[in-house]
Amino acid sequence: MVRRAHKKSRNGCLECKRRHVKCDEQRPICSNCTAAERICEYSTRIVNINPKPPLTASTPIASPSPSAGSPSVAFDDLPVNMLHVELFHNLFTATYTTFDPNGSLTWLPEVVSHTIKTPYLVNEMLAFSALHLSTTRPAQRDYYHYHAAQLQTQALAIFKETSPEVTQETCIPLFFFSSVLGIHMLCDTLIYRENDFDHFLTRFVHYLRLHHGVRAIISQAWSMLLDSILKPAFNSGIELYQSHGPLAPGCEKLQNLIIAANLGTELTETYQRAIKSLQACINIANAEHVDHVAANAVITWPILVKLEFSDLLEQRRPEALVILAHYAVLLHRYRDSWLFGDSGRFIIEEVTRYLGSEFEEWLEWPLEALQSPN
Structure with missing residues (x-):
């Protein structure tokens, strides 16, 4: 009897692989880790030069795997990633004005200049810019939403790995990371809801809890923030x-x-x-x-x-x-x-x-x- 070929995905989270269970690959936290309240991490250290977006938006934060024939290289080996350049430009010419249309937040440019060298924050800001483009460019909706999920997952992974201590130097990047991550997750939950109310409620509750957890870290920096340019x-x-x-x-x-x-x-x-x-x-x-x-x-x-x-x-x-x-x-x-x-x-x-x-x-x-x- 000929055994049917089985295509095994290698894109599951590290915790599911360790436990030898099937991962649904939902980002930033898969269903198994959400249910078991475990730390969910993905091995996402490769940037695909010519990635393909998911075929449908049926799984809002699912992360499709790159095509087998697409070349990939380590991020540090890329002289310029044109997608990131595009996202960076959109961030400061369009996304930025969502929160400061009249230029009244005079302190914001100075804050950005202090935080632009913080890897986890930069990844999340680019992710948020990609989410913005996914809503304003319908023809490329899946493409930008895919990259928004990828960059956010990368941001969370870096944040967990570095576990930055709360200091006068890190308090502002930590605060902005918490803020942008929270708005990103709220927007993603509201917009990419599949018109399924029960699924939407589950994701909304997940958003509230995850944001609450990040805020708990930021609360340690409150006294320092009150003594900063903010x-x-x-x-x-x-x-x-x-x-x-x-x-x-x-x-x-x-x-x-x-x-x-x-x-x-x-x-x-x-x-x-x-x-x-x-x-x-x-x-x-x-x-x-x-x-x-x-x-x-x-x-x-x-x-x-x-x-x-x-x-x-x-x-x-x-x-x-x-x-x-x-x-x-x-x-x-x-x-x-x-x-x-x-x-x-x-x-x-x-x-x-x-x-x-x-x-x-x-x-x-x-x-x-x-x-x-x-």
């Missing part, structure tokens, strides 16, 4: 997000419904903190101090919510899903931004479908937002 920006941000004020009608109604549901003290307090943080972000977006502050308010809410809230989302608790739909109102407001696209509408409609008519009153404000022309 001090004015931090002082301004602390002022903005600590001045909550009263809840607006939409959030106030949601809070009243949660209190009336008698969910218990601990659960109610977790939800109230999430609503209070969301209201702070809504207030800042409504004030529209400058464009970059309004956009940053949308990005900030997932950073402010506690890890306990991600557990409730993972459990598909209806109250947590309703709060997520209220956050989606902000996403929908800035739907013209490449960072968010139509994710706001997707979340609101899917939460409404998932929960059914029983939660129609709870979702009144998000559904009204979809009808608004603004």
